[in-house]
Every structure is written in C-alpha cells, then in structure tokens.
Amino acid sequence: MTPILEISNLAVERGNLRALWDVTMHVMPGERVGLLGANGAGKSTTLGAIIGLYPPLSGQIKFDGQPIERQPPSANVARGIALVPEGRRLFPEMTVRENLEMGAYLPEPRAALAAGLNDVFALFPVLKEKAQQPAGELSGGQQQMVAIGRAMMSRPRLLLLDEPFLGVAPLLVDEVVKALREISVRGVTVLLVEQNIHRALDFVERAYVIENGRAVLEGSRDALLNDKSFSSKFLGLD
Ligand SMILES: Nc1ncnc2c1ncn2[C@@H]1O[C@H](COP(=O)(O)OP(=O)(O)OP(=O)(O)O)[C@@H](O)[C@H]1O
Numbered sequence: 535m536t537p538i539l540e541i542s543n544l545a546v547e548r549g550n551l552r553a554l555w556d557v558t559m560h561v562m563p564g565e566r567v568g569l570l571g572a573n574g575a576g577k578s579t580t581l582g583a584i585i586g587l588y589p590p591l592s593g594q595i596k597f598d599g600q601p602i603e604r605q606p607p608s609a610n611v612a613r614g615i616a617l618v619p620e621g622r623r624l625f626p627e628m629t630v631r632e633n634l635e636m637g638a639y640l641p642e643p644r645a646a647l648a649a650g651l652n653d654v655f656a657l658f659p660v661l662k663e664k665a666q667q668p669a670g671e672l673s674g675g676q677q678q679m680v681a682i683g684r685a686m687m688s689r690p691r692l693l694l695l696d697e698p699f700l701g702v703a704p705l706l707v708d709e710v711v712k713a714l715r716e717i718s719v720r721g722v723t724v725l726l727v728e729q730n731i732h733r734a735l736d737f738v739e740r741a742y743v744i745e746n747g748r749a750v751l752e753g754s755r756d757a758l759l760n761d762k763s764f765s766s767k768f769l770g771l772d
C-alpha cells in the first residue's frame with residue numbers, strides 16, 4: 535500500500551534559521567499517528583511544510599505518492615489535506631457558522647455546504663446551538679471544535695491537528711477526542727501534534743518523536759510507553 539503521506543529527509547528554514555534538519559516519516563491511509571516533541575522541536579513547522587506554508591530547503595513530501603513540497607496550501611487543500619492550526623486562528627467577530635463556511639471555499643465543498651455543516655453539527659452538536667454566535671464568545675474547547683469543524687468542511691482525507699487540546703478544559707478534551715475518533719472511523723487519516731503526551735497516546739496508534747528538528751524515534755503506542763528514554767523524557771511531564 536502507498537502511504538498517504540511520506541516525508542523524506544525534510545529540511546526547512548524559517549527566517550534564515552534552520553527549523554527542521556532531517557525529518558523522515560510516513561502515514562498510511564486510515565492511520566492515526568502522533569507527532570510529539572518539546573517546545574520548539576519543529577512540530578508546527580512540519581505540519582506547515584506539509585500544507586505548503588514553508589517550501590523546504592531539501593527533502594520531499596509526497597501525498598498519495600505525488601510530490602507536493604512545492605505546492606501552495608490552496609492546491610494541497612484541494613488534494614485533500616486540511617490543517618487545524620496552532621492557536622485555532624478563528625475569526626472571533628464572525629459567527630460560528632461563518633467560520634465553518636470559511637473551510638468550504640473550494641468549489642466542491644462549497645456546492646455541498648449544507649451537507650458539510652450537517653456533518654460538522656453531527657460531530658459537535660453544541661456548534662449547531664451556537665451557530666449564530668460570534669466564535670470569540672465560545673469557550674476555548676468550543677472554539678477548538680469550530681477550528682476542527684472548519685477543517686472538516688474542506689472534506690479532507692488527511693487531517694493535520696496542531697495541539698488541539700491546548701487551552702481546552704479536561705471534560706471538553708474528552709469530547710474532542712471522541713469527535714476525532716468519529717472522524718477517524720469515517721476514514722479520515724489523522725496526524726496529531728500534541729504536547730499532552732498521555733492524551734495523544736490515548737488516541738494514536740503510532741507516533742514519531744521530533745527533537746531539535748530531527749525525527750529521532752518512532753514506535754507504536756505500546757512500544758513508546760515501554761521505551762525508557764521516551765518515558766523519562768516525556769511521561770510525567772504532563
Ligand atoms: N515565525 C518564526 N520565524 C522564525 N523562526 C521560527 C518561527 N516560528 C518558529 N520558529 C523556530 O522554528 C523552530 C521550530 O519551531 P516550531 O514552531 O515548529 O516548534 P514546535 O515543535 O511546534 O513548538 P511548540 O511546541 O512551541 O509549538 C524553533 O527553533 C523556532 O524557534
């Protein structure tokens with residue numbers, strides 16, 4: 535089987551400083567994979583490079599076997615990749631519904647807007663109740679739901695999530711995880727960046743660890759939980 539995402543020896547510079555040195559990883563269709571690491575390790579840069587925000591210095595990114603590392607974000611969204619960015623990046627003055635509709639800017643999702651909204655409201659029923667409210671009035675967890683919903687409006691096959699549990703109350707984290715499971719059951723492949731290692735390992739089947747811009751460790755959830763260097767570094771931190 536061809537990986538849905540394959541990254542080889544990726545190196546990325548941000549503002550003349552090297553952010554990634556050597557990231558190699560892959561994700562198979564339908565998998566739930568984690569990308570873990572400390573502050574500044576390069577997790578967000580990796581997701582940004584996949585969606586097309588940072589053209590790499592060297593290395594390759596393939597989606598469905600096709601090189602995409604020189605493609606703009608709009609082309610990658612059209613291919614079926616969606617990013618839920620760090621810090622959500624909603625338009626706080628716009629309503630929940632308007633924020634969701636922003637995710638459906640391409641012709642196909644736009645034509646199926648009502649169906650897309652229904653799917654998001656099925657995942658997050660509270661968003662249906664709050665559809666006409668400014669997004670900025672919602673709690674942190676509910677805003678995260680809007681950000682995930684907006685990404686789902688583009689009908690992705692690969693969903694990239696950048697720290698979706700950050701600033702979300704524990705009870706709402708449970709709800710977000712439940713929705714991510716449902717998204718996964720619907721056949722969407724998920725790549726999850728998280729600093730909340732326990733929560734992340736609860737959800738993913740497999741994960742990569744990134745350190746100083748390098749992918750240094752990969753393993754199944756159980757292998758990582760039993761890995762001494764992994765547990766001494768990460769477990770007990772959150
Ligand atoms: N806007 C920027 N301009 C220049 N360098 C940046 C910028 N944002 C991040 N960097 C640098 O790129 C490297 C990787 O940062 P990145 O944001 O990808 O890490 P991260 O793993 O997502 O960290 P965090 O857990 O804090 O979100 C770091 O050395 C960081 O200082």
Ligand SMILES: [Mg+2]
Nearest residue numbers: 577578579620
């Ligand atoms: Mg980050």
